Amino acid sequence: MSLRSKPFLLIAVVISLGTAALAQPRPALETLISSLASTQTYTEVAISPDGTRVAWSQPLRDSSGAATWNTAIYVAEVANPSAKRRITAGSEGSDYSERDLSWSPDGKRLAFLSNVSGQAELYVANASGGAAHKLTEVTGYLAAPSWSPDGRSVAFLFTENAPRAAGPLMPMTPETGVIDSKIYEQRLTTVDVNSGQLRQLSPADMYVYEYDWSPDSQGFALTAAHGAGDDNWYIARLYTLGLDGRMKEVYKPPQQMAQPHYSPDGKSIAFIAGIMSDEGATGGDIYTVPASGGQGRDVTPGIKASPNWLAWSSPERILFSENLDGSVAVATLDLASGKVATLWSGAETIGADGWGDLSLSFSKDQKQSAVIRQSFSQPPEVWAGPVGSWKQMTHANQALHSSWGKVESIHWTNGGTPVQGWLMLPANYDASRRYGLVVDVHGGPAWAHLSRWPEAFFNTSLLSSMGYFVLYPNPRGSYGQGETFTRANVKDFGYGDFRDILAGVDRVVKDFPVDNNRVGITGWSYGGYMTMWAVTQGNRFHAAVSGAGLSDWLSYTGENDIDRWMTAYFGASVYDDPQVYARSAPMTFIKNVKTPTLVLVGERDGECPAPQSREFWHALKTFGVPTEFVVYPGEGHFIARPEHQLDILRRTVAWFDRYLGAK
16 A cells, blocks of 8 residues: 545635745745746666666656656766766657666667657667667567677567556556456566567466576576555565576565575575565565575565565675665675665665655676665765765756755654654744644555655645654654564554654653644554554644545445555454454544545555545545545546646645645
């Protein structure tokens, strides 16, 4: 449960409510939104094997300066980053969506996906320039191209005739008439670079999620499962697959798994396993298993962090990144001794986005790397160099300045459990004044708030800009404190995790000038669920905004597309143990709600379907609780359209202004 009509008619009226109630002049909301939308984001980065070039992709902008759906690929020499050039399958300056970079082993060519012909296809281009060569002619969805170590082939994931992009964040296909049970399987496919011969290698009844080439280019390590992709990721197993199509199960993890990687000698496979609530939001312990099969071994037992990406340095050493107490770090693991050595750590994010991606790109000798760095005080840019000694490659956001207040990492305890979070002070903070406070609960729950430049979707930093404290807690169930902490909310949703949040609120109210009667709560996905839960548990919060929430576990099970994730958290299905679910369902306590609550959701959300939000809103309306319900047409779990993202920002600020304005 993680976390992409034009309902603008009442916005001007809603925003006017409460804005005059705050004591000091505030910046214009529309000016802040415009500044936010001007941020240049980056979607991926890859350094060449020899460490001399860096490629990245970034969204293109239209004539008005607004970001578009299309992305462009650029390459620059590390020694001369200002002389970037575009790599494209089309004509220079044309707007296409080009993404998913992969360097050839010799560093001379780039494989990438481009929709220049309408359907996204696989292309190869010389990094030094020249026309791109089209390698595929297919119908369906392509993703994750990767060169074979011998440079002869490119592998990729292919969902033939797919009706939509893969992944649970995407809008679900509308269902009408007799519901089709057809499953579109994402298969591991290869194409010969010279001949263009295409081969779908993995079985037609298996959905492949991630893969890695074997060092000898004769096969793959991969995670896969039978059946529908989005749901069965939660029960995926580790397999090997040869170029002859023979597939062998290597390991069945006790929970979820991700990031399979062959050791340089081909004898072992490393991966990350643990309880994970969302595909792509990786965290857990690092494991190794013999490539021939056998017992998996946890090689980071008891680590007080959440590894989320890895690569082998040698058969005896693993390089990895981790979420560490709300920050990120890059470290090495010596397999013989179990010793972890931190190479770098920082209060920032090193990844393309805030949805769990903390990946890095390394040269073949691992002496050079490329990352996308961002934090609360530093907008995203591409950096390259040795770990911790990166040099800035891009400067697209150098004119940007934060409009929000100072951000501090704070710690508190709840019954002996240590908890970390981030506190964003109001802009133009004056310790002699008293302010409202809004709690932003992250999605997941296996995820974490990190220090990162706020994005357009569900951006609560605007509340700081408008004069509120904003608390970003990382309660039990989050990444960053080790697997025991991440598992601490199992069979306990809404209890220990909620008490962690309340203890954080008490800490802020005690130590900062917060008006105890002006405290609100919000969140998306698990954060939306926790918002619904919070207002059923008493009157601690005086206003709430629930985004893509979950109100009743029983009805949710029959409505969503990823119900397998719940078994790991509740120990059984809702049909086998309804009581453990009922004790954590907001609808069980719905008659307690008095808090004014705004409810937001995407029309075609498959993770937290719109009926869950409607059920909650309908009950509040029935009991006379102030509420409003907005459904965004065509949207999935992630709200993608800029006009809808902006509407959410406007409505959220207006709602808290209306109910948390100065008393």
